[in-house]
Structure formats: structure tokens, C-alpha cells
Amino acid sequence: MENIVPWGRSYEEYIAMFDLTDSELKLDILGCGDGPAGFNAELTRRGGHIISADPIYAFGAAQIKSRILTTYETVMTQMRKNQADYIWEAIPSVEELGRVRMSAMDAFLSDYETGKSEGRYIAAELPSLPFESGKFDIALSSHFLFLYSNHLSAEFHLQALKEMLRVARQVRVFPLLTLAGTRSPHVSFIMQLIEKLGFSTEIKRVPYEFQRGGNEMLLIQSV
Template sequence: MEKKPAYPQTGVASTCRSYEEYERMFGIETDKLTGKKVLDVAGGASSFTARLCARGIDAYAADPFYAGDRQAVVALARREIETSSAKVAAMSQVYDWSYYGSPERHRRIREASLESFAVHFQSEADGERYLAASLPRLPFESDTFSLILCSHFLFLYADQFGEAFHEAALRELLRAAMPGGEIRIYPLVTLAWEPVSYLNRLLDILAADAEASFVPSGLPFVPLESSVLVLRKKTIRSER
């Protein structure tokens, strides 16, 4: 099989994914989130939190991207769309376009998502919903969230952050999840479109605290097909 060219990225990009992309990507049913507390980690300028809050769902997002002047954050996200869209268009032959249709539609979805995010982000005067925070330390009490999502950060940047960071990050997500709560992570490939070599080892290490499973993602795009990792926090820690 011909190896696909790696995505050219320095540092961590801030993404602007839409609410609908999150639903398809993670295989979540929004109607089942009523009455639950939800966290989007490394959410960037995605509209997921804004849309959930508009439906009356108790949703939060955490990302170091949120620090500083709010208009400047939105402007930076807009520039990131310019940059990422150019990269995607230049590499369009490596992606699966069965959902997005074209690079142009992919960009339009990003732009619409940013506008939804910007309205909500700038209206949150007290900063309660969008916290400038990063893994492996989050400013939330233990056993808080029914559902935690992490899109296009953990494992995607595996070459940059390494195994020790990922173990600490997963432990932190499990700490913040309530017993019986779920953590969903996607994709499980690197920016070089390769499987993460230490994923199974991490799952073995965390087996006392979480039940791991994999579910299909309904958002085809990345060159190497990936499942969604689901970690369900155990209600009683097992003794190993």
C-alpha cells in the first residue's frame, strides 16, 4: 500500500469543527445527553459546546487556545481556517471526501462553525463555559462529567507528545469523568497517518480504572480509517 504524505503541522492546530461533525465523528446521540454534564477537551473554535448549551445541556470546553482577548482568539481561529484549508486543498487526493464532498464545502463548514462558536464564546462574559486549560491538568473536580470528548489532539500528535504524556492525559480525563461516565477519543492515528504504537500498552495500564472498547466513526475523512476509543470509568476500581 502506498504511504500517504504526512499532514504538515508545526505545533497544535486549533480546529473549527461543527456540531454535526462531532455527532458523526463520535457516534453520539445528542438527545441522550439531556441532564448530563459534557466536556469537550481541546475543543478549539468548534461549535459543539455552543450548540449543546443552546439545547439546554450543561456543556463546557477546555483548551489553552481560549486564553487572552476574546476577539483576538476568534481572529486567530479565522486565520487557522485559512491555513488549514490551504493544506487540505493541496493534499486533497489523500482524503476521503464521501462526507464533505469537496475542499470548498469542507472550508464552508469550518467557517459556519467558527461563527457559531464566536457568538457563544464572546457572550460568555464570565468565561464559565470556555476554560483556558490543557492536559494533563484540567481545572475540574473529580467525578464531574458524564461524557468527555477529545477530537484531533490525543494520539494525533503522538510523535510530538509521547507515551508518558498520553498516559498522564488519559488518567486526568478518567479523574474528571464520573463513575460510569465515558471518554471518547478520535482519531487513533498520527499526523503521519500511522497507528499509535503504544495505544494497547496504555489501555493495559489503565485497565484497573476503565473498560476500553472501540466503536466505528461515522465521519470518513482521514487517509487511514480509524475507530473511536471509548473509555468507560469503572464504578469500583479493580485490584490488579
Template structure:
């Protein structure tokens, strides 16, 4: 483990709101209106619920959405408690200009999981929340106009190597429509170090017909997390 960073064993549950997604991916209303949206490794985020409530079309995919999802939701409160405690211990390293305080950050996580839970239970038979994980997702090719992946790829670079990331990006490209785009945030690991293979990944994307840009994120919090990767097809 680096001398700095966020301590985490295994993949943590992401649990963020519509507003946070708009900020971290610099999303505009026109981005949401172009077609079907996919949130990859969505965890307990309420983004999909809130997008659909606004009249757009979104699907979420996560390996937690299989059998036992209700038990996982009931355990989410404990994970939020644990993550809040870890953040509190190193809070001086974070930028609090958006969240304001550790308490507000935690309240946002709790509100997101509650909104997520209500939507999952209300829509359990509507194929909005799909059990699946990278690098192979259960979707047909060329389906989605906008694909988002928050706080999974690159963040766990020490657990998932470059081969995994290459395969995962190719899979996202497979299910993205021509003219569509993929956005991935952040571009750092849990050690707060830039993803070391990003240049190689960008070269691979170009070789497979994609174009890349680095966009500016508007969600100040994690050190060195001011950009996201945009892949255009």
C-alpha cells in the same frame, strides 16, 4: 516526516460543528442527556454552543481560552486559510463522501468559528469556556458524564510522547463520573499511522479501573480514521 500525512508544526486549531461531533464520536441523543459534557482541546469548535442551545449541558476547555482569546479568534481565519491550502495539495488522499469538496470543508470551518465566537462573547462570564490544558485540567474529580477529545490526543503522537498520553488519559478518568465515559478520536497521528502505544495505554486504563472499547466513527475523511477509543468507568 512520513512520506504521507498532513504537515503541521505545533497544535492546530480544531474547528468543527455539532453534526461533525455526532458523526465522529457516533453520539446519540441519549449520550448527551446523561449529564454534564466536557469538550477537551475544543479550539474553535461550535459543539459546546450547539449542545447548550439544544438544552443539554456542555463545557469546553482549551489553552487558547485565556487572555487574548479575541485576538486568537481574529487570527482563526488565517489558520483556516492555511489548513485549507494544505488539504487542497493532498486532497486525493481524503474521503470526500461527507464534505463533498475542499470548498465545503472550508465553509464548515468558517461557520463553526463564527458560531463559536458569538457564543464566547455572549457567555464570557458564565464559565462555559475554560482556560486549561492536558495533562492537568482545572476541574474537580468525578464531575463529567461524557468527555470528548477530538483531533488532539494521538494525532500529535510525534510531539507528545506516551508518558504525556498516559497522564492525559488518567486526568480524563479523574474528572469523569463513575458510570460515565470518555471518547477520543482519531486513533492515528498526523502521519496517518495508528498510535503505536495504544495497546499499552489500554492495559494502563484497565489497571486503573477503566474498560475500553473501539467504536466505529461515522465521519469519513482522514485516511485510517474509522475508529474512536471509548473508555468506560
């Protein structure tokens, strides 16, 4: 837990990052690496069907909350330092970013214990998911795959995406950038390998850009 920096995006940000339509929000959705994001809590409140899988769900609400509070200032200091790497439009300032993220994480924390007992927050770690094949319509990865390309190999990405495609008929990954703000070196290589496995891949522009240049998702589905 001491290496984890929990930082969760909001329901609205998920919709924009993955360009999710109202009819897609009615489908069975899996969020991989959702961490303390507010998407599961809010989509469930609106009657949607979502399960989130993340290794931090091995911890209790109190532990996650205390980690959020301990790391909050460090993240904010980092954001102030790297302000120029972000586009301050939808979120106009670092202070507003802090409010948006804390409110998303509060929504997560208020829902977490109930969600866990309902099986909506599952402790799991890619490249392995504890779900039967074809259980979901869409599997999402927000700010996990590609973002940490300096730490996670192309082989890890391939295995993780194959596993997501085993449990869902469509996969969406956002962003395609690494933490350094440049296109992940794995993207084109992974697209070629995934296509060889018989899936179609497409890079789609989305109505979300916070990390400068981060306005595209990878969409993978069976042909």
C-alpha cells in the same frame, strides 16, 4: 498564540465522531481541546450541558478570530495538497470543507464571550483539569490526543487520560490516527495501561470518516 492554528469542527461532526445518542447529549459533557469547534455553542443552544477546556481560551475573541483569519489560507492550501488523504463524501470538496469549518468557528466566536462568562469555556491544559472529581458523565477529546503522537509522549497521553477519567466516568477519544494518517503508536500500549488501572477500554467504529481510515474512537469507562 503565533504557533496556534485554530481549526474547529461542527456540532454534526462531533455527534458522528463520538457516535453520541440523543440521551447521551443530555448528560454533563466535558470537551478537552475543543478550541474553536462549534459543538459547545450548538449543544448549549439546544439545551445541553457542556464545558470546553482548552489553552486557547486564555485569549480573547478578537485574538482568536484574527488568528483564524491569518491561518485559514495556509490550512486550505495544505488540505488541497493532501486531498488524497481524505474521504470527500459527507464533505464533498476542499471549498465545502472551508465553509463547514468557518461556519463552526463563527458559531464558536459568536458564543465565546457569553460562554466564557457562563463558565463554559475554561482555559486549561491537559494533563491537568481544574474540575472536581466525577463532575462529568462523558469527557471527549477530538483531534488532540493520539493525533499529535509525534509530539506528545505515551506518558503524556496516560496522564491526560487518567485526569479525564478522574473528572468523568467515561472518556471518548477520536481519532486513533496521527497526523500522518496511521494508527497512533500509543493506542495499544495506553489501552493496556488503562485496563491495569481498572477501566474497560474498547475501540468502536463510528459513522464518521474524513481522514482516510479515521473511523474509530477509543471508549474508556469504569468497570
